[in-house]
Amino acid sequence: MAEFDHGPWTVGEAEDETPVRKTGRERVGETLRDRILSGDLAPNERIDLDAVAEEFGTSRTPVREACLSLAQEGLVRVAQRSGVIVIGVSPETIMENFTLMAALSGVAGQWAAERITPRQLLRVRELHREIRVAVQSGDDFATLNWLFHREINKACASPRLQSMLGDAGRMIPRRFFDLFPEHVPCSMDEHDALVGALARGDGAAARQITEQHFEGAAQLLSAHINSLSSSASAN
Template structure:
C-alpha cells in the first residue's frame, strides 16, 4: 500500500492493516494520535513512555520518537524534565480539520464523478453492501468504510490530491463510528446518495453530498471533545 492509497474515511491505514509493515514508532504514533483526537487523552494528561512501550512490546526509544512526531503535529509537548504532555485539540481545531477534509474530499468526489469507470463503481457498490451487512450485524465497519472512501478518492485520478487527503486525514480520528454508532444510518444513506451521483456523473452533487457527510461528523465530534474537556476539568 503506497502513501497515495491513504485517505479517509478511516484515514491513514486502518489500525489492523498490514501491521507487519509498520515500525514500533509508526504504530505508537498512530494509536496515540487516535487517542488524543478522540478525546481519550485530554489536554494536560501525561504519556507514560514505559507504559506505552510495554503495551506495544517495544523499548522506550520508538515510543519517544512517536511522541516527537506528535509534537511536530502540535498534539503533545515534549520536555526534558516534565516528559510528554498532551496538548490535545480544541473543538474549533476539529471543525477546522474536518473543513479541510470536506473541501478536499468534495473535490475528489467531484472529479471521480467524471472519471470513475464501471469496475471502480462496481467496487464502490460492493463495499457499500458489505458495510450495510456489517452494520446490521453490529460488526466493525471502520475498515470497510475507509476502503469505500479510498476507492472513490482513487477514482479522482489525481495522485497529488490523494496525497493531500492522506496528510489532512491523519488529524481525523480513525475510529469515528466507535465513538458515534448512531451516526451509521445517516452515513449509509449518504453513501447511497453519493453512489447515485457518481453513477450519473453528477460531479456537483457528489461534491455537495461528500461535504455534507463531513459536516455532520464535524459537529458531533467537536461537541464530544468539548464535553470531554469539561468532564476532565471538573474531575481534575
C-alpha cells in the same frame, strides 16, 4: 489482514499497492494520535513512555520517536524535565480539521464522478453492499468503510490530491464510529446518495454530498471533546 488506517474516511493511495507492515514508531504514533484526537488522552495529561512501551512490547526509543513526531504536529509537548505532555485539540481545531477534509474530499468526489471507470464503480457498489450487510449484522465495518472511500478517492485520478487527503486524514480519529455509533444510519444514507451521484456522473452532487458527510461528524466530535474538557475542569 494487512494493517490499514481504518477510519470514517480514506487517506487514499495513488496505486493499488499492498500495504507494508508498520514500524513500532508508526504504530505507537497512530494510536497515541487517535487517543488524543478522540479525547482519550486529555490536555495536560502526561504520557508514560514506559507504560506505552510495555503496551506495544517495544523499547522506549520508538515511543519517544513517535512522541517527537506528534510534537511536530502540535499534539504534545516534549520537555526534558516534565516529559511528554498532551496539548490536545480544541473543538475549534476539530472543526477546522473536518472543514479541510470536507473541502479536499468534496473535490475528490467531484472528480471521481467525472472520471470513474465502470470497473471502479462496480467495486464501489460492491463495497457499499458489504458495508450495509456488516452494519445490519452488527459486524465491524470500519475496514469496508475505509476501502469504500479509498476506492472513490482513487477514482479521482489525482495522486497529488490523494497525498493531500492523506496529510489531512491523519487528524481525523480512526475510532469515529466507535465513539458515535448513532452516526452510522446517517452515513449509510449519504453513501446511497453518493453512489447514485457517481453512477450518474454528477460531479456537483458528489461534491455536495461528500462535504455534507463531514458536517454532522464534525459537530459530534467537537461536542464530545468540549464535554470531556468541561468534565475535566469540573473535577
